[in-house]
Amino acid sequence: MVNEIAEEDHQESVTIAKDEIPHAASSEDDEIESGYCFDNFLKNDLIKLHESSSDYSIIRKGFFSGMGETLSKSIKIVAIHKTSYSGFSAKAQAENFQILKKAVAEKCGGDANVKYAWYGGSRDEICEILTQGFSWYTRTTENQNRYRNSVCFSAAKFSFGSVLSSKVDETGLNHLLLCRVILGKAEVVTAGDCNGRFHPSSPEFDSGVDNLSDPRRYIIWSTYMNSHILPGFIISFEAPFLRDGGTIKTRSPWLRFTTLLSMLSRRLSPSEMASLEKHYKDFQEKKITKPQLIERIKEIAGRQLSPTIFSPYTNKKLQGCSGGK
Template identity: 35%
Template sequence: MELTFPHQDEDDSVVSDCESGVSGSGVVVAPPPPPPQQQQRGFFVRLGEGDVVHDLIKTRFIRGLGMLGPKTEVVSVRRNACSDVVSQARLHSFHAHARAVARLRGGGNHANVKYAWYRTNGEDDVNDIVSQGFGFAHGPKLVLSPDDAPLQSARGCGVGKDGVRHALLCRVILGRSEIVRDNTEHCYPSCEEYDSGVDSFSGPTKYIIWSNRMNTHVLPAYVVSFRVSSFKGMEKSEEEPLRPTSPWMPFPTLISALSKVLPPCDIALISKFYKDKKDKKILRHELIQRVREIAGDKLLVAAIKSYRDNKKKPSFLQSRSKNGLATRIK
């Protein structure tokens, strides 16, 4: 079931309180002031407890985390205020692209606009995305989670020193989707017939938006700030990262192995993220998340398995020694 809000009209392709800032003629007008129970700070209006939209998003988010839901505290739900001219222009552009995709794919509701979650690296990343849009640092494609399955995006969120993570709830123009495998080498649709990618038609857990459409087909609408008591396999804080306990291989060796199968643009991006990690610009789990999105889990597992298998093979002298054939050099 798709996330809908009480004020949503069935024919409305984009649902956001900041839509009131764009008139039917396309003229940008000032949005109305927030109600007393909502507090605006920076790019966002904070929704208070008891607000219908706040409670709906909070409930949906907690429920979508499954067994981790009871361990999760939602600190705040904030709405993109769209209060400046640039934000209004982005909103108007999103509407225009939704209409264009709908016409291109047969009219009606064929723009296929959905809500979806996107993981962020922290408060600064949230502000950068809302003010500047998505950029090179976000990779050759955006991977978002359906609104009823936020776990993957929540796990990928960077954690601040206060233990708070931030996930964006976005409106996404999917249009006509194609199946995209985890180990895809593509940075763009397979042909002009498709607008986005999914990992499954029947029960998608990933929405893929390509880099050339990430700033026209994705509109950040809300940000959910939350704490979770534990995420297995993730850093607990910026100060005390967990040590890897799963199979691993030296990162330069991994890059070398991936360079044999991935396009140069992907390798350049992975190398950049690795350098950012060494320069302490990003955390280890952020590096891993980026590499997983670019290379795909299947390819990474195969590369690590091949590395470990080669490490287990005895050397020539070791083999001869075991057979009693090695000679001692005097």
């Protein structure tokens, strides 16, 4: 079913031959049985892929290609499941996705700009997405409901961003949902642009990206979130550095700024990275203090990233005036 994960941007993600809806039946390489921790997946008619299958190998390669060499060594993929589209609602959703894809293609001159993209969340949220679709509400860090105006995805070759958004379940696993998304004609959308918006800026556009030439984030507005998104696979993995409250642990008590830049470069746009580097230069020249630098990094990177990156270093020194740390 899955042919390739290409390197080029216009073919950056998993490609389905002839753009068909995946067949409900499993192949000889697929395992119908799964472990206890995946009972919720089986209840949603998911099929566990065998490690020897081509689908498994290609998705695994795409996942690790967006992680970087260092982090890839500390992650273990436990299972990959695929949607069967055997249920009435799932089948209707897949068929509706194809109809909308053709409509957007006609609107955009023949290309619907369909991409594969990662979404990170909790296991329960992902299961709910499979059965009910994306919710109009999302849970905040204060455990309160907040009205959702959009859904943010990581591009296929930047899986690290969604890994940081995933949640550890009671079995110690994290989960990512690999979806197909209809981008159509995209416009640049910054973090501030999302406030109070639930749709594109004009009928000319269909979705948002952080950068037109090399997007790392895709924005599907809430008005389209259950029509322009089609879940396809779930990848479950062990990531020890994300445990204990979602903090990244390292052997060193020092946070190298070059390491931080490498981590954030998979999540932020080029303009945001340039802003980060400017603030760091100001810190080196003693124009701003260490707390000010950290706060500005948090503002640029997003509050959802700050616990992951900064928690181990809250009481440590952030070296910056020498040694490139």
